[in-house]
Amino acid sequence: MPQSLSAPPLVQDTALAASGRRVIEIEAQALTALAQRIDGSFSAACRTILACQGRVVATGMGKSGHVARKIAATLASTGTPAFYVHPGEAGHGDLGMITDADVVLAMSYSGESDEVLMLLPVLKRQGNPLISMTGRPGSTLAREADIHLDISVPAEACPLDLAPTSSTTATLAMGDALAVALLEARGFTADDFARSHPAGSLGRRLLLHxxxxxxxxxxxxxxxxxxxxxxxxxxxxxxxxxxxxxxxxxxxxxxxxxxxxxxxxxxxxxxxxxxxxxxxxxxxxxxxxxxxxxxxxxxxxxxxxxxxxxxxxxxxxxxxxxxxxxxxxxxxxx
Structure with a gap:
């Protein structure tokens, strides 16, 4: 029989609020540190994507995968064609979705996710430019990438240092930074945004005559x-x-x-x-x-x-x- 969980001890509201504030403060510090690393590598990543004749293929495993899906969606809705490929499924046929005209954006905080690393030989052989986001510049994924974006954080907001918190926030912010920089470089307008959001309120406001x-x-x-x-x-x-x-x-x-x-x-x-x-x-x-x-x-x-x-x-x-x-x-x- 599974062991039943005992009721948690009563926690005061002030302690709960303090915990929430601590998380926000730690993640804000991580983003402040991240902003200092928007440098030549970031510009090179933007230029690589701007020169891409295909699409941006975002990939990542676990929590990085969830963030990669959101980044792909943000890119696609702001003028940069993009989609997500699950690295596990890629090894079982979905690699066929990636053409030699595509840029691959791979995310792994450790830089050692087996499912992502397994894709590298095929991508290298096909000639896909590879942009990585990791928290470890010395990791395998960082070294093998053509361009590496450092998303390392001073600390996770999780007090056990186990659940990805600050690191996923930093990854998401770096993706947003890419999307907005590309949006501005392309001269993407509100009308362009509306065309890709016809069912949204902005689309209705900008498209209906x-x-x-x-x-x-x-x-x-x-x-x-x-x-x-x-x-x-x-x-x-x-x-x-x-x-x-x-x-x-x-x-x-x-x-x-x-x-x-x-x-x-x-x-x-x-x-x-x-x-x-x-x-x-x-x-x-x-x-x-x-x-x-x-x-x-x-x-x-x-x-x-x-x-x-x-x-x-x-x-x-x-x-x-x-x-x-x-x-x-x-x-x-x-």
């Missing part, structure tokens, strides 16, 4: 400026956008009538709503937006001017679309 979310064609509410107020209300009810465009004889926008305008009209005792034309009660020179603009610009305009809808116009001020705040909410732009 007005044409993607607006109501167009017969769904655009519009009435003539000679129409009666009741005719405008019928059009608003049919199109269910809480507003209608008001156009002149040439179809150009001359005004807008909204639910808010209706409330203000009903509050005007001097106006006979049964006889009023829409031209008398509409809002003149309403805010508009172009179809080629980003949906996020519509959201910004609505927020700035405290309005809930916009008419989309072409270059001749003819309504071609309409949208309201609910359209932007459905598209998750706001």
């Amino acid at each position: 007005i044409t993607d979310v607006m109501h167009g064609g017969d769904d655009v509410p519009r009435v003539s400026q000679d129409a009666s107020l009741s005719q405008a209300l019928v059009e608003m009810s049919r199109k269910r956008l809480g507003m209608t465009a008001v156009v002149d004889a040439q179809g150009r926008l001359v005004g807008l009538f909204t639910d808010g305008d209706l409330r203000r009209t009903l509050d005007n005792p001097a106006l006979d709503i049964r006889q009023a034309s829409i031209g008398e009660v509409m809002t003149r020179q309403p805010k508009t937006i172009g179809a080629d603009q980003l949906a996020v610009e519509a959201a910004r305009m609505m927020e700035t001017h405290k309005i809930s809808g916009l008419i989309v116009v072409d270059g001749e001020q003819r309504p071609v679309g309409a949208l309201n705040i609910h359209d932007l909410l459905r598209a998750r732009v706001v």
Whole structure:
């Protein structure tokens, strides 16, 4: 029978908080030391990756493997094509995923992980540039690499000096440093980032245009400026956008009538709503937006001017679309 674990002794909150702070302080010291070693080797690693005609293949075993996956994902999302290969699986066929055009980024804090070292002869024979990250510059992996990045730390945050803590933080930070340096060197932009994150909130904000979310064609509410107020209300009810465009004889926008305008009209005792034309009660020179603009610009305009809808116009001020705040909410732009 397995031995049951006894309940841990009661630990005071102050002791738990002190332990947490100690970890952060030790890891912060490790990162400060790491920053001093961003030198010529780091620049050489960046230039090697920039010259790569293939992809960056990140690999590592255990905790280093988990960090390698994250680094590969960060590189890929910031303009450097990359993927992760498990070193154990590589020895059983996945080496075929690595072409001679690829750069290999191998991580092992000890620099002696058997699964990673096993790959070196094949990579050398294939001619892959090898960049290593280790905490021991004299290790096998460091010596065999074309470029070595020193990620050594003064101490692990684990009080037993067993669980990788400061070392994995340093490895991750070095990977982030590579990704950002490469991003800046490539001139990678927010639009580029959005294209690789179409499902994320940033992607939606940077990729969705007005044409993607607006109501167009017969769904655009519009009435003539000679129409009666009741005719405008019928059009608003049919199109269910809480507003209608008001156009002149040439179809150009001359005004807008909204639910808010209706409330203000009903509050005007001097106006006979049964006889009023829409031209008398509409809002003149309403805010508009172009179809080629980003949906996020519509959201910004609505927020700035405290309005809930916009008419989309072409270059001749003819309504071609309409949208309201609910359209932007459905598209998750706001």
